[in-house]
Amino acid sequence: MFRREVDACADAATILAADYEPFEALQHWIGRLLNLIVTKRGLAAAVHSSEPAYAELRDYFEGHLVPSLRNLPEGAGDEIRANISAAELWSAVARLCAPASVDDFDLTRRMVDLLISGLRVRF
Numbered sequence: 001m002f003r004r005e006v007d008a009c010a011d012a013a014t015i016l017a018a019d020y021e022p023f024e025a026l027q028h029w030i031g032r033l034l035n036l037i038v039t040k041r042g043l044a045a046a047v048h049s050s051e052p053a054y055a056e057l058r059d060y061f062e063g064h065l066v067p068s069l070r071n072l073p074e075g076a077g078d079e080i081r082a083n084i085s086a087a088e089l090w091s092a093v094a095r096l097c098a099p100a101s102v103d104d105f106d107l108t109r110r111m112v113d114l115l116i117s118g119l120r121v122r123f
Contacts, residue, residue: 002040006064009036013068023079026072027116030093033065034112037097038105066090080119089119 012032016025070086096111 003060005036006061009033010064010068013072017072022072023120026080026119029069029072030089030112030116031109033069033093034097034109037094038108062087062090079121081121084119 009029009032013025013029016028016032019025020028066086069090072086092115093112096115097108
């Protein structure tokens with residue numbers, strides 16, 4: 001079930017990219033990623049853990065989600081800062097979610113929204 005949810009989140013990047021403008025698609029996808037991480041208690045901490053027991057989980061997440069995330073910022077072109085990689089963005093979102101629980105979801109979402117706002121290039 002867990003792998004299905006990760007795969008669905010990864011696949012959503014393509015769907016969102018077709019349905020929304022690039023930056024908006026990125027926002028929606030990160031929101032979906034946020035929901036996945038926060039609703040699975042301890043997931044973000046496990047993904048960022050250096051414990052060997054979590055290596056397979058970390059590799060699965062990164063192997064499926066980072067490539068999906070990579071396509072979204074590339075599609076945003078000049079709308080998003082060019083000096084941040086998909087891996088860095090993935091790491092930032094997951095780290096912001098690490099202490100989160102369903103109880104403090106609103107604060108976590110606000111912090112992730114702040115991160116996303118900081119990605120946007122202002123003209």
